[in-house]
Amino acid sequence: MSKVIVSGIQPTGGLNIGTYIGAMKNWKQLQDEYDCMYMVVDMHSITVRPDPAELRERCLSFVAQYIACGIDPKKNTLFIQSHVREHAELAWILNCYTGMGELNRMTQFKEKSQKNQSNINSALFTYPVLMAADILLYQTDLVPVGQDQKQHLEITRDIAHRFNNHHNGEYFKIPEPFIPKIGAKIMSLQEPCSKMSKSDTTSKATVYLLDEAKTVTKKFKSAVTDSGDEITFDEINKPGVSNLITIYGAITNQSQEDVVKHFEGKRYGHLKVETAERMNEFLDPIRSQYNELMDDKTFLLQTLKDGAERASEKAEKTLKAVKEVIGFLPA
Numbered sequence: 001m002s003k004v005i006v007s008g009i010q011p012t013g014g015l016n017i018g019t020y021i022g023a024m025k026n027w028k029q030l031q032d033e034y035d036c037m038y039m040v041v042d043m044h045s046i047t048v049r050p051d052p053a054e055l056r057e058r059c060l061s062f063v064a065q066y067i068a069c070g071i072d073p074k075k076n077t078l079f080i081q082s083h084v085r086e087h088a089e090l091a092w093i094l095n096c097y098t099g100m101g102e103l104n105r106m107t108q109f110k111e112k113s114q115k116n117q118s119n120i121n122s123a124l125f126t127y128p129v130l131m132a133a134d135i136l137l138y139q140t141d142l143v144p145v146g147q148d149q150k151q152h153l154e155i156t157r158d159i160a161h162r163f164n165n166h167h168n169g170e171y172f173k174i175p176e177p178f179i180p181k182i183g184a185k186i187m188s189l190q191e192p193c194s195k196m197s198k199s200d201t202t203s204k205a206t207v208y209l210l211d212e213a214k215t216v217t218k219k220f221k222s223a224v225t226d227s228g229d230e231i232t233f234d235e236i237n238k239p240g241v242s243n244l245i246t247i248y249g250a251i252t253n254q255s256q257e258d259v260v261k262h263f264e265g266k267r268y269g270h271l272k273v274e275t276a277e278r279m280n281e282f283l284d285p286i287r288s289q290y291n292e293l294m295d296d297k298t299f300l301l302q303t304l305k306d307g308a309e310r311a312s313e314k315a316e317k318t319l320k321a322v323k324e325v326i327g328f329l330p331a
């Protein structure tokens with residue numbers, strides 16, 4: 001039986017080259033060999049109480065972008081988290097196997113609650129438990145994510161071990177993170193020492209997959225670079241230039257050394273312009289396929305319906321065994 005891969009992205013903000021390089025690029029690479037389940041995690045996104053119409057539209061848009069990026073709906077199970085009710089059910093159960101202390105250590109919770117002090121709800125706190133349920137329901141082997149999710153993977157493994165040990169059985173497989181060696185943390189084009197973010201809609205910091213070509217060019221041209229003029233990879237002293245080298249390498253499938261060699265003797269301006277050109281070559285077909293997909297909502301909805309059915313079938317098996325062992329009376 002082939003290995004099971006699970007991953008998901010929250011339908012907030014917009015998919016960008018950080019989410020692509022950090023996560024979706026690996027999703028695509030894994031799809032030929034493995035049994036891959038890729039979802040839009042809408043239940044995670046309601047901690048910020050999005051506008052309902054926007055949430056619906058964004059879920060469809062994200063799925064269309066997954067497919068346009070090469071994630072084949074025939075090879076993978078694509079679905080919306082809330083369509084598979086087992087996620088919420090298992091999350092509740094796993095809450096009973098998770099310590100307040102360990103949730104308190106989550107850096108994403110600390111960051112998010114600091115940023116949004118007027119709405120620190122308890123779901124934001126237990127967010128990693130729902131993520132653990134997403135993963136553990138499918139007896140998952142690998143979880144392709146960016147660097148910022150490593151801690152959530154660790155708590156998922158701890159919860160799984162705790163449950164298995166308490167009940168003396170292998171109810172959950174212990175998943176491994178799958179984090180790219182290069183590009184696990186793409187930086188903001190304006191502040192190269194902080195992560196490129198999905199919801200930075202006002203500034204030139206983030207390049208969205210659906211940005212128009214001229215916007216992409218403008219954003220790269222105004223990318224913040226560093227002092228000096230030699231193009232070298234040095235994340236400490238040249239974070240801006242190094243970030244551009246990483247992006248260039250990731251979308252042209254070249255190593256950082258090859259990119260540096262390619263730009264030998266050239267100036268920062270060349271790096272910015274050429275990165276924008278390569279990026280537009282990469283994004284052009286994605287943008288046009290996206291538009292076609294969004295014109296065929298029937299296809300998208302059918303894909304999601306099939307995906308949810310397939311996912312439910314698997315999730316049900318795990319949840320049934322879990323309910324039995326904890327002592328729930330069968331319905």
Ligand code: AMP
Nearest residue numbers: 010018019022023145146184185186196
């Ligand atoms: P999020 O945008 O927080 O829902 O993240 C979706 C996925 O993309 C997760 O696996 C993240 O780790 C990954 N990701 C998000 N932003 C970046 C970034 N700037 N660089 C690399 N990976 C990222």
Ligand code: TRP
Nearest residue numbers: 006007008009010041131134135
């Ligand atoms: N927490 C992840 C993020 O913020 C999204 C996510 C939810 C996820 N469930 C998941 C990722 C399961 C991988 C597997 O990016």
